[in-house]
Amino acid sequence: MSPAAPGAVPEQGQATLGDAELVARCRAGSEAAWAELVQRFSAYVYGILVRGFRLSQHDAEDAFQEVFARTYEKLDELRDDRAIRPYIAQLARRIAIDRHRAAARVQPTAEAEEMLGADEEVFERLDEAMTVHEALAGLPDHCREVLLRFFARDESYRTIGEALELPAGTIASRISRCLAKLRTEFEEGNAAPDRLDKG
Amino acid sequence: MSSERRYDEERLAELISMLPPAPDAWVRSAAELPAAKRAIDQIIALAGTDAEFRRALTDDLERAVRSAGFEPRPAVVHALRERLGTGGQEGDG
Numbered sequence: 001m002s003p004a005a006p007g008a009v010p011e012q013g014q015a016t017l018g019d020a021e022l023v024a025r026c027r028a029g030s031e032a033a034w035a036e037l038v039q040r041f042s043a044y045v046y047g048i049l050v051r052g053f054r055l056s057q058h059d060a061e062d063a064f065q066e067v068f069a070r071t072y073e074k075l076d077e078l079r080d081d082r083a084i085r086p087y088i089a090q091l092a093r094r095i096a097i098d099r100h101r102a103a104a105r106v107q108p109t110a111e112a113e114e115m116l117g118a119d120e121e122v123f124e125r126l127d128e129a130m131t132v133h134e135a136l137a138g139l140p141d142h143c144r145e146v147l148l149r150f151f152a153r154d155e156s157y158r159t160i161g162e163a164l165e166l167p168a169g170t171i172a173s174r175i176s177r178c179l180a181k182l183r184t185e186f187e188e189g190n191a192a193p194d195r196l197d198k199g
Numbered sequence: 200m201s202s203e204r205r206y207d208e209e210r211l212a213e214l215i216s217m218l219p220p221a222p223d224a225w226v227r228s229a230a231e232l233p234a235a236k237r238a239i240d241q242i243i244a245l246a247g248t249d250a251e252f253r254r255a256l257t258d259d260l261e262r263a264v265r266s267a268g269f270e271p272r273p274a275v276v277h278a279l280r281e282r283l284g285t286g287g288q289e290g291d292g
Contacts, residue, residue: 035230042229046221061225065274068229072236129217132206136215151215179208186206 020081027075038068041085043152044130045092052122053096063095070095085130093123135185143178150175228274235274242267242275243282256283
């Protein structure tokens with residue numbers, strides 16, 4: 001099998017599949033679809049575990065694998081394929097809470113206790129962020145790539161310029177144009193902005 | 200309710216940056232889950248019918264997995280150790 005390049009800026013092809021269709025393909029045994037599903041939700045799960053619950057990298061890695069292993073096992077039991085995103089988010093939260101509970105039993109700390117009642121606002125913002133990332137899939141490749149590199153990967157103009165073989169000076173203007181394009185997508189409803197407000 | 204929210208460029212940029220990519224190795228490992236599960240099932244089945252192979256798995260799991268024609272990916276090795284009850288060697292799990 002040849003999974004989607006992990007952590008890479010996703011290829012446009014499979015990224016355009018809707019969640020429900022992607023889940024259906026996974027259930028039918030497509031390993032490429034599964035790789036795309038992992039790629040699609042990996043940053044979201046990572047964000048929930050590390051930013052939302054402040055798990056250590058070690059715990060987050062175990063939890064990350066557990067989230068996807070359980071998702072894979074339970075694909076047949078999903079009641080609504082379109083709801084894969086909230087399903088994964090809920091699962092990630094449950095697994096992270098279990099980790100904190102286990103840690104609190106071994107060594108109770110104020111932080112572990114605090115994380116059991118993690119701030120709901122953080123998860124709402126992570127959900128919004130995920131919607132924006134989904135919207136990026138609707139942009140042309142060159143836009144998606146430059147925005148992910150600069151904002152999500154925190155790469156410098158110089159690094160991006162070298163990778164994309166562009167003068168560094170062009171990067172700033174491209175970022176600006178692509179952000180404007182993304183905003184237009186939202187304003188025109190192409191990126192389902194209603195989802196943003198359902199937090 | 201919150202339809203007043205505005206998504207200007209600054210806010211969109213901030214939201215993009217909230218989700219950095221997960222480490223490549225994590226993503227790769229999760230993406231390989233179907234292949235790993237298939238390999239695990241086949242290895243367990245082989246171990247059930249071949250006593251020598253089962254012994255080899257206990258002696259040197261990664262080598263035995265490779266000799267049977269499978270890639271000893273971390274997910275495969277980890278799951279096999281759990282299923283075979285030989286989890287002691289991994290140390291940091």
